[in-house]
Amino acid sequence: MIKVLNPGLATSVQDMGRHGYYHLGIPQSGGMDQLALQAANLLVGNAADAAVLEATFMGPELEFTADAVVAVTGAALTPKVDGAEQANWESFAVKAGQVLSFDYLKGGARAYIAISGGIDVPVVLGSRSTYTLGALGGFKGRPLAAGDEVPVGQGKGTVGRSLDAAMRRAPGSPAEIRVLPGIYWHWVTDKSGAQFYADTWKVAPEADRIGYRFRGGQPIEFTERERPFGAGSDPSNIVDGCYPYGSIQVPGGTEPIILHRDAVSGGGYFMLGTVISADMDLIGQMQPHTPTQFVKVTMDQALQARADRTALIGRIHEALG
Amino acid sequence: MESRYTFGGDEHVFCEVDTEMSLEAFFKSLSMTNAVRESQIRGVTEICPANASFQIKFDPDIIKPDDMLAEIKKLEVQAENAESSMDTRIVEVPVLYNDPWTHETLMRFRERHQDPSGTDLDYSARINGYGSVDDFIAAHSGSPWFVSMVGFVAGLPFLYQTVEREKQIEVPKYLRPRTDTPKLTVGYGGCFSCIYSVRGAGGYQMFGVTPMPIFDPQQQINYLRDFMIFFKPGDLVKFSPIDRDTYDAAVEAVEANEYEPKIRDVRFSLDEFNADITACNAKLEGALK
Numbered sequence: 006m007i008k009v010l011n012p013g014l015a016t017s018v019q020d021m022g023r024h025g026y027y028h029l030g031i032p033q034s035g036g037m038d039q040l041a042l043q044a045a046n047l048l049v050g051n052a053a054d055a056a057v058l059e060a061t062f063m064g065p066e067l068e069f070t071a072d073a074v075v076a077v078t079g080a081a082l083t084p085k086v087d088g089a090e091q092a093n094w095e096s097f098a099v100k101a102g103q104v105l106s107f108d109y110l111k112g113g114a115r116a117y118i119a120i121s122g123g124i125d126v127p128v129v130l131g132s133r134s135t136y137t138l139g140a141l142g143g144f145k146g147r148p149l150a151a152g153d154e155v156p157v158g159q160g161k162g163t164v165g166r167s168l169d170a171a172m173r174r175a176p177g178s179p180a181e182i183r184v185l186p187g188i189y190w191h192w193v194t195d196k197s198g199a200q201f202y203a204d205t206w207k208v209a210p211e212a213d214r215i216g217y218r219f220r221g222g223q224p225i226e227f228t229e230r231e232r233p234f235g236a237g238s239d240p241s242n243i244v245d246g247c248y249p250y251g252s253i254q255v256p257g258g259t260e261p262i263i264l265h266r267d268a269v270s271g272g273g274y275f276m277l278g279t280v281i282s283a284d285m286d287l288i289g290q291m292q293p294h295t296p297t298q299f300v301k302v303t304m305d306q307a308l309q310a311r312a313d314r315t316a317l318i319g320r321i322h323e324a325l326g
Numbered sequence: 327m328e329s330r331y332t333f334g335g336d337e338h339v340f341c342e343v344d345t346e347m348s349l350e351a352f353f354k355s356l357s358m359t360n361a362v363r364e365s366q367i368r369g370v371t372e373i374c375p376a377n378a379s380f381q382i383k384f385d386p387d388i389i390k391p392d393d394m395l396a397e398i399k400k401l402e403v404q405a406e407n408a409e410s411s412m413d414t415r416i417v418e419v420p421v422l423y424n425d426p427w428t429h430e431t432l433m434r435f436r437e438r439h440q441d442p443s444g445t446d447l448d449y450s451a452r453i454n455g456y457g458s459v460d461d462f463i464a465a466h467s468g469s470p471w472f473v474s475m476v477g478f479v480a481g482l483p484f485l486y487q488t489v490e491r492e493k494q495i496e497v498p499k500y501l502r503p504r505t506d507t508p509k510l511t512v513g514y515g516g517c518f519s520c521i522y523s524v525r526g527a528g529g530y531q532m533f534g535v536t537p538m539p540i541f542d543p544q545q546q547i548n549y550l551r552d553f554m555i556f557f558k559p560g561d562l563v564k565f566s567p568i569d570r571d572t573y574d575a576a577v578e579a580v581e582a583n584e585y586e587p588k589i590r591d592v593r594f595s596l597d598e599f600n601a602d603i604t605a606c607n608a609k610l611e612g613a614l615k
Contacts, residue, residue, distance in 0.1 A: 027383065028359075028374040029555045030477035030523075129543070138526060139480035141543040141554075187332045188340050234491070235347030235377070235517035238498045244347045245475060245484055245518060247374045247381035249334025270477035271376055273499070273516060279335030282386075304391055307336040311386065 007120070009153040010104065011066035015213075018124050018143040018155070020056040022266065023132035032268045033250065034134035034142065037214060037289025038115055040174055040318060041079035045119035047325035048076035048096045049162035055123030056133035058149070060116045062292070064107020065149060067118075069099045074121040074162025078173075080113030080290060095167035113175060113290040122160030136267060138215070172321050176287040179205055179296035182263075183284050185307050188252065189243065189275035197226035201261075201277070201299060208295045209260065214267040217288055218260050219297060225258035225277070237273055245273045251280035253299075263288060283310035327351060329358075329402060331395055339382045339395055347517050350410075351378035352474045352486065353596055356559055357405035358398075367397045375559050377474040377484060377518070410596035416470060416562040418588040418614050419512075419521070422573040423447070423463045423534035427508045432532050438502040446531040450497045450514060463567060466495065466533065470610050471519060473561040481523040481541035481555035485563055488599065488607055495519075499529035510536050512565070519565075523555075537576035538587055548583050562592065564614055590614055 009016075019042065022035025036042035036059050043053040058065070064082045076096045077084045084091045085106050091097040093116075099105055107116070126133050126144050135143025144155055176182075190198070204222030211218040227240045236242045241258050248254065248264050254274040255261045263280055265288060280288065281302060291297070302310070327350060330342045341358065344351035359375040362382055369388035374381040384394045424447060436442045441449040451462035471485035478484075487494060499515040504527060507513070511522040513530030520530055523541035540557060542550040550556060568576070579585040590613040599606040 024371060027372045028476065029558070030480045030482055031555075136480070139524060139541070139543055141480065146543060185333060185335050188334055190332075233344075233346035235494075235496070236345075237516040242516070244345070244378045245478075245516065246342070246376040246379040247340065247477070249338035249340060249381060249383070251335050251337075269479060270374065271475060272478055276334070279333070279338065282336050304333065304336065308386060308391075311336055315387070 006070045006157060007155045008068040008070065009065060009149045009151055009155065010068055012149040012151055012153070013060050013065040014063040015061040015148050016058055016065045017135040017137070017148045018056050018126050019059045019134045020132055021054040023130050023134055023136070023142065026130055027270050030270045031130065031136065031139060031141065032266060032270060034132065034136045034266050036117060037266055038079050038117065038286045040286045040314070042117045043318060044094070044168050044321050044325070045076045045078040045117040046123070047321065048078070048094070048166050048168065049074045049119045049121040049160070051119060051121060051123050051160060053322065055119070056126065057120070057124060058118040060107070060118060062110055062114060064116060066104060066106045068104050069101055071101050071157070073099050073157065074164055075099050075105060076119050078117045078168070080116040081111040082116040083108035083111070092167065094173060096162055096164050098164045114292050115289050120157050121162035122158035125156040125158040138267060166325060168321065168325065172317060172324065174286060174317070176291055176295065179298045180287060180291055181298050181300050182288065183281045183300045183302045183307070183310060184253065184278045185281055185302060185304060186278040188249070188278065190277050192227050192230065192275055193277055194226045194228055197223070201225065202301050206261065206297045206299070208291050208293050208297060210293045212291070212293055214265055215269060216262045216264045217291065218262045220260055225255050227258065241275050242273050243275050245271055247271045248276065249279050251282065251285055252276040253278050253280065265289070281307040281310055283307070283314040327354070331399065333391055334381065336386050336391060337383055339384070339398055340379065341381070341398070342379045344378045347378050347486065349472065349486070349488070349596060349599070352472065353410050354405060355380045357408040358401060361401040361405050362398060365397070365401060367394070369394065374477070375475065376477070377486065411594060412560055413591065413593050414560050414562055415589050416564060416592045416610055416613055418564050418566050419536050419538060420568040420572065420576060421467065421512050421534045421536050421565045422568055422570060424459070425535045428511050428532040428535055431504070431506055431508055434506070435500070435504040438500050438504060440498060440501060447533055450495070450531050450533070453497065454495050465493070466519070467565040467567050469607050471563045471565070473557050473559055473563060474518070476555070476557055476559055479524055479526065481557065483521055483540070483557040483561070483563070485519040486517065487519070488603070490603060497531050500531070503527055503529035507532065508535060510539065512536060537573050537580060538585065539580060546583070547580070549587060562594065562610060564611060588614060
């Protein structure tokens with residue numbers, strides 16, 4: 006068990022996600038940087054898909070009631086055990102009675118805190134992930150709060166295991182996010198479409214597990230069209246439909262929003278394309294104000310990037326398995 | 327009505343059955359998603375029907391995107407020839423229109439509304455040509471609705487009324503979305519009504535509130551024990567206006583876990599509906615009497 010002394014800004018229990026309920030409005034949830042989540046688990050000897058804590062922008066303060074092996078991956082939040090600094094992407098010991106805390110954020114956005122044995126909250130609809138909007142899964146359906154006592158499973162980890170820096174991924178500056186245009190791309194004028202890729206956007210403060218909003222680019226210009234019955238009055242409105250994970254909607258044509266793992270499953274805004282699956286991890290590590298370039302790719306390039314990421318995760322398993 | 331297929335990244339096929347909303351488009355979208363489910367195409371991970379479109383999520387490591395698309399397109403002929411009728415259920419949903427909680431909320435977000443001088447009901451009645459709010463409520467609660475999509479957030483039904491196109495209520499969404507909407511608010515945006523399953527952000531006009539919970543992640547409410555979400559696409563709903571005393575009594579029954587929604591089995595035929603809308607609706611509503 007771990008006692009939450011200070012929850013940080015937004016710390017929640019996440020695993021690889023909850024699948025099969027999107028048609029009822031329940032999104033997959035799960036860690037936003039799935040590569041870092043799996044690496045953290047492997048470092049402490051857990052199954053790659055065990056539940057961990059995802060800490061956003063700021064680390065929590067946790068008191069351990071039993072000995073454990075811990076690893077912190079993802080964002081550069083330096084872990085400290087009773088004040089003594091530990092390395093990121095490396096397993097270390099925390100003894101019963103010791104407190105795990107963190108230094109301030111030096112890079113990235115989300116840290117994954119894996120504890121040997123895994124976070125042992127009940128499985129809901131096939132996952133331990135927290136879906137806050139639906140008050141579902143995780144620890145009582147919500148992010149952690151001070152005073153919470155979070156159950157941890159039985160596990161045996163080894164200290165001093167680390168992951169080679171070459172096997173980590175982080176967004177560059179500007180972050181390059183690859184996009185497959187589509188869905189309602191044909192609503193955007195050619196000139197405006199080219200501008201969307203040419204502009205440097207910035208992550209807005211409204212960036213969370215549901216979606217990432219961007220500012221700083223030119224507004225979208227729409228082609229002339231009749232308004233379809235039932236779509237609503239704005240040129241960016243569609244008859245409410247499904248939203249793919251990673252889809253980029255632009256309400257009112259002004260600020261693009263990329264939906265992430267706690268996505269709203271549908272709604273009435275057009276989408277001009279979708280971030281490729283291989284780059285969703287990177288979005289999870291982007292702070293507000295990060296300059297961002299959207300890069301147009303083809304399906305073949307998207308599949309190649311996906312294969313590259315799968316191969317990288319394979320190498321991480323080999324290195325730590 | 328011609329379906330348009332497109333990819334949502336490397337993991338989704340998105341199909342717009344029609345650009346505009348109609349019962350025909352909804353039936354076709356539902357038939358297509360049923361066909362995809364029955365055909366058990368390898369690699370399909372999520373099957374999501376929507377109002378006039380649908381989305382299939384798949385694993386491109388198992389099936390190539392182009393092959394997935396071809397498999398889905400193959401089902402279109404079958405779906406087009408599917409009988410446009412279904413065995414379903416009709417549910418009576420009591421509504422306290424013009425309630426104090428949505429009223430307090432809409433006053434709080436008035437500067438985000440098209441018409442800050444009135445209420446959402448005043449505005450919606452006026453722009454749809456109704457002489458009074460009472461007439462407007464009579465129209466909203468006068469004919470049944472199809473659950474044409476479930477989503478946005480967990481368990482939220484989008485509802486499309488079974489009336490002629492010219493009688494469809496249409497309202498814009500708020501100019502800027504609210505950051506708060508009371509739980510179980512009956513809302514309206516575009517040509518859709520909805521019931522907010524949870525408290526949270528929202529852009530639909532707010533007309534009232536139902537005492538009947540439709541989402542329970544704890545699965546403690548007696549009629550949500552088997553599954554936490556009440557509605558599914560294809561359900562029919564009849565809104566029934568209630569007064570404050572009836573609302574309070576229903577809330578008490580919910581709290582005592584003794585509330586039972588009124589549900590009846592019905593058959594809906596699109597051909598019968600198009601032949602005689604009044605008779606079709608009378609038959610559906612008759613099932614609840």
